[in-house]
Amino acid sequence: xxxxxxxxxxxxxxNRGLLATExxxxxxxxxxxxxxxxxxxxxxxxxxxxxxxxxxxxxTTSKGLLNIDRLPLYKLGQIYQCIRVNTNSVYNIASVYGLxxxxxxxxxxxxxxxxxxxxxxxxxxxxxxGLSRLIDFKSPSSYIQQIETGKxxxxxxxxxxxxxxQGWLDITYIDxxxxxxxxxxxxxxxxxxx
Numbered sequence: 001x002x003x004x005x006x007x008x009x010x011x012x013x014x015n016r017g018l019l020a021t022e023x024x025x026x027x028x029x030x031x032x033x034x035x036x037x038x039x040x041x042x043x044x045x046x047x048x049x050x051x052x053x054x055x056x057x058x059x060t061t062s063k064g065l066l067n068i069d070r071l072p073l074y075k076l077g078q079i080y081q082c083i084r085v086n087t088n089s090v091y092n093i094a095s096v097y098g099l100x101x102x103x104x105x106x107x108x109x110x111x112x113x114x115x116x117x118x119x120x121x122x123x124x125x126x127x128x129x130g131l132s133r134l135i136d137f138k139s140p141s142s143y144i145q146q147i148e149t150g151k152x153x154x155x156x157x158x159x160x161x162x163x164x165x166q167g168w169l170d171i172t173y174i175d176x177x178x179x180x181x182x183x184x185x186x187x188x189x190x191x192x193x194x
Contacts, residue, residue, distance in 0.1 A: 003038065004178060007031035011059040011190060016079065018069055020059075028059060032180055032188060036172040043117040044171040048085040051171070054140050055081045055179055055191035062187035065094065068106060074098040080140045080194060088112050090122065091144050095132070103132045108160070109147060118172065124165040130155025140194065 010027050014020040020028065041047050057079035060066065069076035077095030084090075093107045107128045112120040128135070128147075134154045137143050146153075169189075173180035181189045 001035075001038070003031055003034045007035060007190070008058070014059060016057055016076070017060050017062075017066055018076065025061070028190075029188065032173075032190065035178075036180060039173045041174045044174045045114045045117055045120070047174065050174050050176065051083055051179075052085040053083065054194040055083070056194040057081065057189065057191050059190040060187060062183065062185070062189065064185075064187075068094055068096065071096060074104070077103075081189075081191060082140050082144055084144070087148075089148075091140070091147065093140050093143065095137075101133065105130055105132055105135060105137050105143070105155075107143075112169075115168070119168055119170045121168050122166060124160045126157070126159055128153055128155050128157045130157070 007028065010024060010031065014024055014028075041050060044051060057065070060079075065079060066076070068074075074096040075098050077097050079095075080091075080093045082091040082093065088111050090110045090112050091107060092110070093105060095103065095105055097103045105128070108124055109126040109128070110122050110124045112122050115121050126147075130153055135143070136146070167184040169184070170182045171179065172182055177193045179189075179191045179193075181191075183189065
């Protein structure tokens with residue numbers, strides 16, 4: 001699909017949006033809108049086998065995510081969104097690096113509830129911030145397995161009052177290896193299967 005290739009080419013030089021110029025942003029949003037019009041899966045929440053799994057963020061306009069790069073002495077590493085359809089769970093995991101041996105993980109655990117064929121309501125439940133070495137982070141999947149067993153980490157690990165912290169996400173495009181979403185704060189997310 002030509003539009004998909006063009007989108008991926010423009011995104012490639014933006015470092016997930018951190019380096020995107022205004023022209024890049026305009027081009028990306030145009031390609032995103034074009035792909036959304038060609039969505040091969042118009043009912044993404046019924047395609048649970050496509051939605052389920054680990055996704056790596058390629059591009060976002062989310063200030064909340066991009067501002068992680070402004071932490072003193074740290075840079076933003078990979079960002080993952082891992083969806084477990086069988087438990088209606090979503091895990092947002094961002095890695096940070098900068099100081100040797102002090103690489104870290106910033107993560108949020110949430111649940112989601114479908115409210116239409118394309119939209120999920122998201123309730124944030126737990127936040128975990130810690131050093132990768134202390135929480136034994138090796139991969140998103142192994143980390144999630146630890147969370148799902150109820151493990152309490154040697155980290156800043158606290159519950160989130162979900163009545164104050166919730167939002168929604170529209171899944172506007174999904175195929176076997178690319179997913180596009182739009183959030184309640186106007187943010188755009190482009191992810192690839194990890």
